[in-house]
Amino acid sequence: MREIITLQLGQQSNYLASHFWNTQESYFTYGADEESPVDHDVHFRPGIGSDGSETFMPRTVIYDLKGGFGTLRKINALYEIDDDAAASSLWPGRTVVRRQPPIGASAYQESLDAGQAPPELTTGAVRYWSDFNRVFFHPRSIVQLSEYELNSTVMPFEKWHMGEELFASLDKEHDLLDRDLRPFVEEADQMQGLQVMTGIDDAWGGFAARYMERLRDEYGKTPVWVFGVQEPSRGLPREKRMIKLVNKARALAELNSQASLVIPLALPESPLPRTLRLDASSQWHVSALFAAALESATLYTRLRTTDRVYASNLGNMTDLLNVFGKQTIANLEMSIVAEAAPQPPRQNGAGGGNSNGLNGRGENVGGVGGEGGSESGSQKGIATLDIDLSSPQDLNLDPNRRRGRKRHVFSQVLADRGSEDTEPTDEELEIREQSALGLRRRPKVHK
Incomplete structure (x- = not known):
């Protein structure tokens, strides 16, 4: 186990x-x-x-x-x-139990x-x-x-x-x-x-x-x-x-x-996607958003290993994300993906997410290794998601400001729920080969 x-x-x-x-x-x-x-x-x-x-x-x-x-x-x-507190007590005298009204x-x-x-x-x-x-x-x-x-x-x-x-x-x-x-x-x-x-x-x-x-x-x-x-x-x-x-x-x-x-x-202070309805004053609603991302980001730690699914563990994923051994704070993002093709809708969550579909802003989030990654807030090759749960406002990381600080992504793990195509594209294979040879210094993206 x-x-x-x-x-x-x-x-x-x-x-x-x-x-x-x-x-x-x-x-x-x-x-x-x-x-x-x-x-x-x-x-x-x-x-x-x-x-x-x-x-x-x-x-x-x-x-x-x-x-x-x-x-x-x-x-x-x-x-x-059936636990009788009076019978098991060492006190020989009379006991008086006072209870608050039950909820x-x-x-x-x-x-x-x-x-x-x-x-x-x-x-x-x-x-x-x-x-x-x-x-x-x-x-x-x-x-x-x-x-x-x-x-x-x-x-x-x-x-x-x-x-x-x-x-x-x-x-x-x-x-x-x-x-x-x-x-x-x-x-x-x-x-x-x-x-x-x-x-x-x-x-x-x-x-x-x-x-x-x-x-x-x-x-x-x-x-x-x-x-x-x-x-x-x-x-x-x-x-x-x-x-x-x-x-x-x-x-x-x-x-x-x-x-x-x-x-x-x-909870992000920036507006959430229009497809998402959430009451920020309700802990039940806010925690549901967090749980959707957490559940998807950690799903691989409890999957059965089959010929189609690779189950990993917390130690392996820590090594993938903590590239230099001292980067222990990670960022969690998610997107609710709408399919570009007429297929059943699916939810995409956590630590990154990737599919050949559209996120809540109508942007394409497919192609983890391609040139379609947005440069606003991160480097090329990194999948951009539309719900950032890390509270970047605390660090004043505004991707829309020209002089605003941009975060640097060292490693990213993408968890895509619902997609059955796990084979890497030719472009992804080329980037992996170039990275292995030291020809390109790109962030490590693990799918």
Whole structure:
């Protein structure tokens, strides 16, 4: 096997991960004559429920604040355990239990529990990330941090030092890696790496930085990819924007020295393609856009190897992108492609994307090695996509300004969903040959 274990740190990352797990659940096939191209053992673990039935649950550890889990329970329908706290207590006196009013389940979750077709979700119906979650989690995966409360106005969890101090106090008391992560690692036969989803513009950035230090102490050579999620900052007061920028800067600086690859994710401030409808005030919508790119960019890490499909892993892709060994921050882009020819539409995502079609601006994105690549913002030969999730506005990278700084692409991985033609063109073969002979210094493009 080549297992990947996921860490989810904070509310923003849990929205993103919920979309990710729902997508993985959609790949399951139940017919005898059907076989999914996805190897489910990469992200899911077998187990035994409380009634002796077999279970199949995500290999993930989920951290969130008090109130952040919504209606999600630590003990679910597959692990119903009658635990009488009074009977197992060493206290001989009378106990008084006080409970907060439970959060009411959403109509979507009620329909899933009843085995009925769920209603269509809306931005108003999604209050928590658990409102649209479709998978069961193992009780060990749920870790609530009760020291802070979600959306608290008294002590908001938004400053870097809060995350650092919270991790230090919890790790000193429990040893978080031994308690939470190690059981999943020991279950893996041949772990290919860890993927960490975390907020980087709030206190979770400090929490993630200290967590990464511990990970590197324990798993020094294991590939670790970090997806750093950021909330839209447009319309926020100046003080809040400054706090977020400081948190992001510190997170990128510290994670850069610890992670194998860091991929920041931010909603572009520039207009999105007209074919895309998105509510920037909805975490459910914004995280869905991030998840579409992340799912496509990492799909090769969980594919079954066949005569038509090549499955890679996190370590190989890190080597392809980190050309000089110290370039650990990567950029993620995507396009929703409309076919130039009258064929069924397909979605193209992540880390780059390529097809002989049109992107959301009506530009041709085909020909990874040809002269059709736009020079606005990158070099020739690089596929240009129309949704940049790296927040280039922070670096003032404006491709439309004559004197604006232009980024330099060292290496690009293109993930094209739906295209069956994987043979390189004659022009691509010629460029590869010239590059191998040192006749042309072009960026490396991997398809």
